[in-house]
Amino acid sequence: MRVFVLAAAIALSTVSLTCAAAPASSPAAFTASGPRTWTADNGNGTFTNPLFYDEFSDPDVIRVGDYFYMTGTTMHTMPGLPILRSKDLVNWEFVSYALDTLDLGPAYRLEDGKDAYGQGIWAPTFRYHDGVFYIFSNVNGQTTQVFTATDPKGPWTHKAMKRSLHDLSVLFDDDGKAYVIWGYQGIRMAQLTPDMTDIVAGTEREIIPAGSGMGEGVHFYKLKGKYFITSAWFEGRMRMPAARADRIEGPYEVNPAISIDEDFGLAQGYRESGKTPPFTISPANPQPNGRMSLHQGGVIETPAGEWWGFSMMDYNSVGRLTSLSPITWKDGWPYFGLPGNLGRTPRTWVKPKTEAVQPIRVPYVRNDDFSGKHLIPVWQWNHVPVADKWSLSERPGYLRLHSLAADSFWHARNTLTQRAIGPMSMPTAVLDASHLAVGDVAGLGLLNQPYAWIGVEREAGGLSVVQFDQQTGTKARVATTAKRLWFRADCDFMSETARFSYSTDGRTFKPLGAPVTLVFQLKTFQGVRYSLFAYNTLGKAGGSADFDAFTVNEPHPRGLMRPIPYGRSIRLSGFGATAGMGMDGGKPSDVTVVDMGLGRAALKSGDGYLSVAADGAVALTRGTPGVAQSFQWIETPTGELVLMSLMTNRFLRIDPVSHKVTADSPGPQSDAKDGVRFVWTAAGG
Structure with a gap:
């Protein structure tokens, strides 16, 4: 049995959601009361991770003009390599698939008792250069495959490289030459031939040796005049290391973690091992051991000059999901997270700036009455x-x-x-x-x-x-x-x-x-x-x-399972290790929730507001509420409330031992023993 269950106050709705299939990017996928399927856009200027609550693994994102484009791993499913696009990194629409089918023998056709489960297309790198879109992807037992198009809608052409380059990434440098990096822990680099099918003889070299702290799943960039590599470390505590250099060939300096420990408080669920049923199923593990953390992705700059990170995390049986993170540059490194809480990603945050407000969109319509001439793109x-x-x-x-x-x-x-x-x-x-x-x-x-x-x-x-x-x-x-x-x-x-x-x-x-x-x-x-x-x-x-x-x-298609109770008096109490405690460390507290905009709230108690100092100290103060009194209202994946102070970018918590209330937690732990989670009910209820 899972360690966490939804708080009793959170009821599972059974709203009937039936509709005719609409075009993949059509507003018809929504009703006046909200979307029929998960959207990260909360409709109030904020978004909640994941971007998609269905699997989108090994993501890579590029920007071409005003549009961002994304693709990811599709393994043995056909068609493969979906192309999505967005203007705000939050609302995405389906464009095309780069690959219709990949037929590489009986295993790919489920013939002769063979299968290709867990094989096929994975870890793609997405690039654009001189009017051409490129996707380079690994395929098990084959050389690296290259897909090209002048329009992301297609048609896409397909050819094979002469080598297999594990978890590769490509960089078109300012001199017009294309370079590729690849590998696990030890990172190698070479120049690509103009036709992108091979490496230039004599250019291959190791640029980061094994043991330097880099992992796999690399992304290769030139940012602010320096060369950057992000990678994924997955043994033990998952994290995202990065490396940088003044020259493309190095030497590279390694930062062991620009993103680490961010699992939004989600506990590791059931795990399976064995080759034949009954399989060995390991029970859920609530320990905060870093196994669920955001760990593979990269960074992107918006037309407004903002920097954002994208990465995936294991979300248990629903698959590996993609999240969006604000980037804070510090000491020349692009850290995922906010000042005061580097390396940690808020599950809910303000959307990227755009010239115009973007409509809520989702990549796929899921319902199908099979009345069309073609299968809708979700299939x-x-x-x-x-x-x-x-x-x-x-x-x-x-x-x-x-x-x-x-x-x-x-x-x-x-x-x-x-x-x-x-x-x-x-x-x-x-x-x-x-x-x-x-x-x-x-x-x-x-x-x-x-x-x-x-x-x-x-x-x-x-x-x-x-x-x-x-x-x-x-x-x-x-x-x-x-x-x-x-x-x-x-x-x-x-x-x-x-x-x-x-x-x-x-x-x-x-x-x-x-x-x-x-x-x-x-x-x-x-x-x-x-x-x-x-x-x-x-x-x-x-x-x-x-x-x-x-x-x-879908009973919960948005980032909050319960709307923020603005203007209402609620009773706030701890959860897990601090169950039943209030904001003063004693009995549950009654507070009034004041709307501070952008999904934020001030908590009023009597004539005062809960206020946070720069060191995380918490007190009740009078006056007009501002930054010190504002909290980003966020839910964990399992539905408990967490409150991130805008003063510290850290989370409110009740210390389980001293019962002291502070705003100094980096985020909710998966075992709920840190006093960060709260539940709320109507005051007097």
Whole structure:
């Protein structure tokens, strides 16, 4: 069981969110009351990390004119290498995929019992030079692949380099030459040939030796006249080291951490090991050991002259997510974080400055009624699809999957997936089973290791609704005469559990099977993926499964699970090690929440305001509230309140031993023993 659960005051909503598919960047993805899917934009001039609450790993970001462009790892899913764009680094829209399919043999097609799980496209570097967009990416067992386009919408061309350069990054220097760095701990550099397919003979050298403190996942820049490299260190305590030099060949000075220990207070969840089920699942580990920290990314400058950092962190079973960080330059280093709290990223902060206010956008619409001529961009195939064994036109308004022979969901071909989204979500698939053949299995899966699914099996005697858990090997089964079925998975990525249910009328859902455990694992090197599947267990092609609709319900699509209670009197009390304590270290405190703009609040008690001095000391003072009385109102991923002082850029805390209240914490710890978390209720409630 997870150490943290949401405070009792936080209720899990079950708002029904159904809509027709809209274009990926369309405002139709939103209602007047807010987005139907996660957005980092809070609508008040601030944003809350992560930028996307679905997996976007190994991000790289460039700026071309007024637009920022981003891509990231897609492993074995097709199409790959999504291109997103934004004008404010917070609101992103989908542009294209650089890669339709990557067919490198039977493993990439799930043939001959082989698979490419956890392989394929990873750790891309994104660049723009002389009117050309470049993406360089690693591929397991192959040389580095290069993708180019003059327009990020495509078409994209693809060619292979002559070498494999692990976790590479490319820099086009001021002299027009292109240089590449790569490696793990020991960092190597070489000049690239003009066609970008090889290194120039005699130019390869080691610029940073192993043991210097650098890791992998490098990003190569020229900033303010110096050469900078950021990297990721993942053994033990995750962090982001950086190096700098006056000349491209060095010597390089290494800073061991420009970002460290930032996990937003999220505890490490379940971890899986082993090769066959039942897998060994390690329990959640709440210790603040640095294993969840932001650790791989880079930096970018905006047209307004602001500097921002982007990086990813392991967010447990939902996958590796991307976050945005303000950059503070100090002693010539670009530290993630704010003055007074370098290396730490506030989960909620003010958005980057732009000339005009940017509309709230999200990259993907998740709901699909399959009425279009093409799949909407959120969908990706699990491995290379069989082109003539699926269709949107054979039965208009349906996704038809022809079942092919497979021994399990894991090896089923033409499984259509999209990334699961947190912190909680409920995918529902509608299936017409009329055309299933004997031996066919079809339904809604959670692709992971271990995986689980709910669906329908066609046997000689008829249909059965079945729920299967790979970890336990158990099937829950109930016979049915219905041909039209609804399958649902209630996924809670904070407790890391999922519960399956089904319906024969779309209104009343019946649970089936035991709850399943969701884990972070490195076999697929991805988070959980919602999946629509069909396969035949009799070793031959079967019938077809017709999916009529797919929807995703998200009860918490913004950075605050509860709105800031401006103008209200609330009772504020500690959580975890300081549960039940108030702001004076005694009983829970009643305060009035005063709106200070930009998602900030002053806390009024009687005639005074809670005030913070430069050294973090806290007292009640009278007068008009200002910076010293202002706190950024932030929630941890699990929903507790944390208050960051604008005076110190550090967090309010109740010392668990002395009960003294100060504003000197760098951020909430994952074990909740530091007194930084609070819960609030209506005063007198």
